[in-house]
Amino acid sequence: MTTPAIELRGLRKSYGDKVVLDGIDLTVAAGTVTALLGPNGAGKTTTVHILSTLLRPSAGTALVHGFDTVRDPDGVRAVIGLTGQFSAVDGLLTGEENLLLMARLRHLGAKRGAARVTELLEQFDLADAARKPLATYSGGMRRRLDLAMTLVTAPRVIFLDEPTTGLDPRSRRTMWDIVRGLVANGTTVLLTTQNLEEADALANQIAVLDGGRIVAAGTPDELKRLVPGGHLRLRFTDAATLDSASRLFGDSTRDDAGLELTVPSDGGVGALRAVLDRLDAARLEVADLSIHTPDLDDVFLALTGTTAPSGQVNQKGMTP
Ligand SMILES: Nc1ncnc2c1ncn2[C@@H]1O[C@H](COP(=O)(O)OP(=O)(O)O)[C@@H](O)[C@H]1O
Numbered sequence: 001m002t003t004p005a006i007e008l009r010g011l012r013k014s015y016g017d018k019v020v021l022d023g024i025d026l027t028v029a030a031g032t033v034t035a036l037l038g039p040n041g042a043g044k045t046t047t048v049h050i051l052s053t054l055l056r057p058s059a060g061t062a063l064v065h066g067f068d069t070v071r072d073p074d075g076v077r078a079v080i081g082l083t084g085q086f087s088a089v090d091g092l093l094t095g096e097e098n099l100l101l102m103a104r105l106r107h108l109g110a111k112r113g114a115a116r117v118t119e120l121l122e123q124f125d126l127a128d129a130a131r132k133p134l135a136t137y138s139g140g141m142r143r144r145l146d147l148a149m150t151l152v153t154a155p156r157v158i159f160l161d162e163p164t165t166g167l168d169p170r171s172r173r174t175m176w177d178i179v180r181g182l183v184a185n186g187t188t189v190l191l192t193t194q195n196l197e198e199a200d201a202l203a204n205q206i207a208v209l210d211g212g213r214i215v216a217a218g219t220p221d222e223l224k225r226l227v228p229g230g231h232l233r234l235r236f237t238d239a240a241t242l243d244s245a246s247r248l249f250g251d252s253t254r255d256d257a258g259l260e261l262t263v264p265s266d267g268g269v270g271a272l273r274a275v276l277d278r279l280d281a282a283r284l285e286v287a288d289l290s291i292h293t294p295d296l297d298d299v300f301l302a303l304t305g306t307t308a309p310s311g312q313v314n315q316k317g318m319t320p
């Protein structure tokens with residue numbers, strides 16, 4: 001049995017009467033990506049700050065590679081990298097200067113430091129901007145530099161607190177590629193996100209955090225399986241056809257204004273064929289058809305009773 005990269009047991013944090021973390025249990029295997037997914041105020045940053053020794057838990061334990069964040073903070077700090085704090089970078093210095101400064105702070109030595117900085121500028125697509133002051137960087141470039149700063153000493157575990165919030169789609173993709181690259185090199189990543197697609201795209205394990213509790217955890221596929229949210233959506237050209245079709249499928253939901261019918265389905269080809277066969281047999285013509293397989297939005301809705309945190313609700317209006 002290898003020691004997990006991260007282990008949280010009964011982790012609690014409160015401020016006075018206000019309970020922010022209400023008993024979090026989570027295990028992250030080394031070399032994997034876990035996404036802590038939750039809306040604003042769920043407790044994501046608090047969890048990351050406890051793990052990175054910036055905050056003390058009120059109860060419970062947080063271990064990083066077996067080091068206790070309270071009893072052995074130095075041990076923890078030696079293996080982690082924390083990003084999402086732009087305070088680490090100086091706007092008047094160039095990107096390269098910022099990185100060299102960090103290399104010096106980490107006692108890398110002039111030669112090794114310079115080599116590492118060149119490597120990071122290349123890896124993070126910042127070579128062209130290396131000699132420009134940070135003040136001229138875009139949001140995506142700053143975010144990448146921030147992460148590069150963290151990686152000067154190649155930590156084994158990296159915490160990314162909402163690494164793509166506020167980024168344009170292209171910068172977001174670049175950040176995803178960077179995360180994938182880190183994991184390919186054996187780094188463990190704990191990232192927080194409000195974005196379901198991001199968690200789905202990057203994580204081996206997703207823990208859904210809501211109101212200081214983990215309301216579900218598992219692989220993206222396991223989470224999706226919890227929720228039978230799949231359906232077929234059929235659109236018809238007139239109300240009479242919609243009417244007949246809705247009588248044909250007893251468990252369907254109809255939208256009279258849109259002339260649409262939503263039929264529960266596992267999203268498979270067999271179910272699709274069965275529905276089409278029944279329509280055919282009844283001589284009902286379909287104008288349009290779409291297949292909706294369950295996604296993390298459905299999971300979030302089912303688990304927390306609220307819609308997805310950042311308003312990315314897909315076709316939710318008609319889900320049965
Ligand atoms: N120092 C503090 N004192 C009181 N409440 C706090 C403090 N820090 C955070 N909180 C509260 O804890 C909850 C979780 O915050 P946070 O961990 O930042 O959530 P997230 O990162 O998921 O948005 C929020 O309701 C926030 O207002």
Ligand SMILES: [Mg+2]
Pocket residue numbers: 044045046161
């Ligand atoms: Mg936060």
